[in-house]
């Protein structure tokens with residue numbers, strides 16, 4: 044049976060091409076793999092090979108012809124004994140060509156918020172039952188306790204990173220874990236972030252639940268390909284067959300006087316990635332409760348800690364199994380005049396500012412997002428509906444900031460409730476300097492937050 | 503087993519030889535069909551064909567046991583067929599349809615099968631190397647005796663993460679076979695222009711990882727080397743490197759202008775070293791099969807491939823809701 048040979052698409056973007064040269068003539072016998080013609084595409088001249096065996100019947104498009112559309116019949120291939128100009132009997136193959144079913148229109152984007160949206164539903168239940176005994180705990184101990192508790196409960200959880208075992212952690216987060224769990228589960232790696240992030244991700248594909256400690260997140264830039272391309276995207280690319288249940292954790296943001304390469308806040312970077320979850324706790328109870336949730340989560344979680352907070356103590360509930368859910372912000376302080384939204388170490392400035400503002404009779408509501416992906420925007424919106432003013436606080440840079448995203452969402456969802464433009468307080472738009480005075484200036488300060496709240500409340 | 507190494511006529515049954523012939527032919531015909539569907543615009547984007555390299559994966563699969571894992575790059579169709587994934591699902595993924603192995607969301611470069619222990623399908627050159635070592639890490643952690651085949655190219659062999667991985671695989675004795683599929687080119691870059699020393703398998707020496715070069719056009723040589731590698735890994739001695747010298751007949755991807763090598767070079771490989779022809783000859787001269795037997799196999803394979811193409815054309819495009827699923831578990 045005769046078949047048509049069609050003008051091929053030889054690149055992802057090719058729609059038409061020039062049939063530069065025929066390398067076979069009518070009557071030639073060809074087998075699969077033989078080069079039939081040279082075709083000039085938008086990019087290059089390419090060879091076009093036969094995929095079936097047969098005899099070249101009629102050549103339908105002469106060499107030299109330009110603008111031959113993809114899927115045009117250019118020759119006829121016949122079988123032995125068939126007439127050379129046998130017409131194909133089947134429906135023209137061009138009909139088979141890619142005419143993918145016309146996709147129905149994409150679902151309309153969520154309609155812009157109506158003029159007066161209802162206050163969103165929010166879950167404002169307390170993190171622990173009233174009356175629970177509270178223990179003063181540092182963030183450092185809370186993180187260690189979270190890992191130890193989860194490792195006791197699940198053999199598949201292990202910790203890997205530089206200096207996590209014998210040195211007891213560069214920042215002593217893993218203190219004591221080697222003694223309790225042994226070197227099979229508390230694993231010192233060489234200084235090789237790209238490699239061990241990849242190995243840990245592969246181990247997660249293979250059914251384990253790795254915790255990867257980066258000595259600091261600055262060094263995770265060497266591993267970011269595996270975090271994003273391998274860990275975050277595989278579930279989607281595999282149609283849900285396999286993913287990476289794992290945690291990447293470590294200190295993030297500025298420590299003190301360590302200069303530009305060791306002082307960067309990555310919150311906004313990771314927050315952008317579908318497939319990742321991102322937590323950035325401030326208090327010790329959140330550090331513990333969120334890390335336990337992160338280890339149990341079947342998705343890759345970025346867990347951004349802060350060196351300056353490691354030594355700070357907070358109340359942590361004494362409970363057998365205390366966890367904090369992702370996507371639930373915490374209102375640290377209720378107020379009526381303005382909303383301050385922050386997370387991580389930004390909360391320190393937000394809370395100090397609220398104290399100072401209270402002395403001047405300005406009542407600020409302070410919200411800790413705790414997780415950035417998922418982000419509890421309903422709690423923010425609800426608060427803005429009450430206070431009508433919003434200031435965001437973060438340590439990272441202004442362009443493409445977390446605050447910028449929140450401001451745009453609030454504008455779209457609660458525009459009519461805003462009585463002043465949202466102010467996003469961020470770190471300065473400079474690499475971190477070393478000099479003490481310059482570093483103080485580069486970071487966000489409590490006074491800047493106070494000034495921003497005064498500005499949005501027109502005081 | 504030293505005798506085995508030098509044996510010219512390896513001890514292989516007619517059934518085994520026939521199976522290798524069938525498996526390699528399936529890959530060859532499948533890839534030809536994929537090239538054809540690409541030409542018709544039914545397959546989009548990048549599409550990297552495995553034609554010429556069939557003996558590598560078929561030989562190594564012959565050395566694998568149930569439960570062993572495999573992971574490779576974007577040039578992955580052959581690996582998937584060789585480990586038993588359905589031609590229909592692979593082809594329908596190439597056309598981006600609901601019936602594809604990733605429901606149409608992965609494409610040619612990103613397919614997976616938990617059932618067949620196939621862990622992708624990775625589009626970032628070299629990324630599969632630590633991932634593969636990580637799979638082996640999980641097996642060692644669980645002490646289940648499994649081995650992971652981690653395939654990568656001669657081009658990928660220049661990625662830093664490969665050596666980070668060699669180092670860790672060696673210190674932790676991970677049961678991983680690193681299979682370097684040296685098809686002599688990384689896109690248009692001949693190996694001699696990218697690689698400081700020609701024998702990539704020696705690059706494990708610095709880490710104490712044994713390695714050997716293998717004739718990748720000869721399925722029996724590949725299988726033989728694969729068995730040595732697997733035995734090494736399974737006995738707890740850590741990783742092993744196989745540099746399998748092979749050749750791709752087609753362009754790097756579908757849009758390769760092929761200006762970096764001569765037509766004669768390709769033709770010479772095809773006519774003198776073709777892995778499928780070699781087995782065909784062995785079958786016929788050894789009187790293991792007749793021309794008719796082989797014709798029957800050809801026909802059977804053609805049917806599987808044509809069916810997969812029909813399936814891939816008929817399977818509907820994924821529902822729009824699929825856009826929003828499988829982002830989080």
Ligand SMILES: Cc1ncc(C[n+]2csc(CCOP(=O)(O)OP(=O)(O)O)c2C)c(N)n1
Pocket residue numbers: 575577625626627628654655656657658659685687688689754
């Ligand atoms: C990190 C990265 N850099 C570049 C590319 C683009 N690219 C895709 S394949 C390829 C060549 C790889 O050659 P090789 O490893 O020899 O594998 P082969 O294609 O020959 O199978 C390049 C440069 C990529 N996908 N990823």
Ligand SMILES: [Mg+2]
Pocket residue numbers: 655656657683684685686687688689
């Ligand atoms: Mg190559």
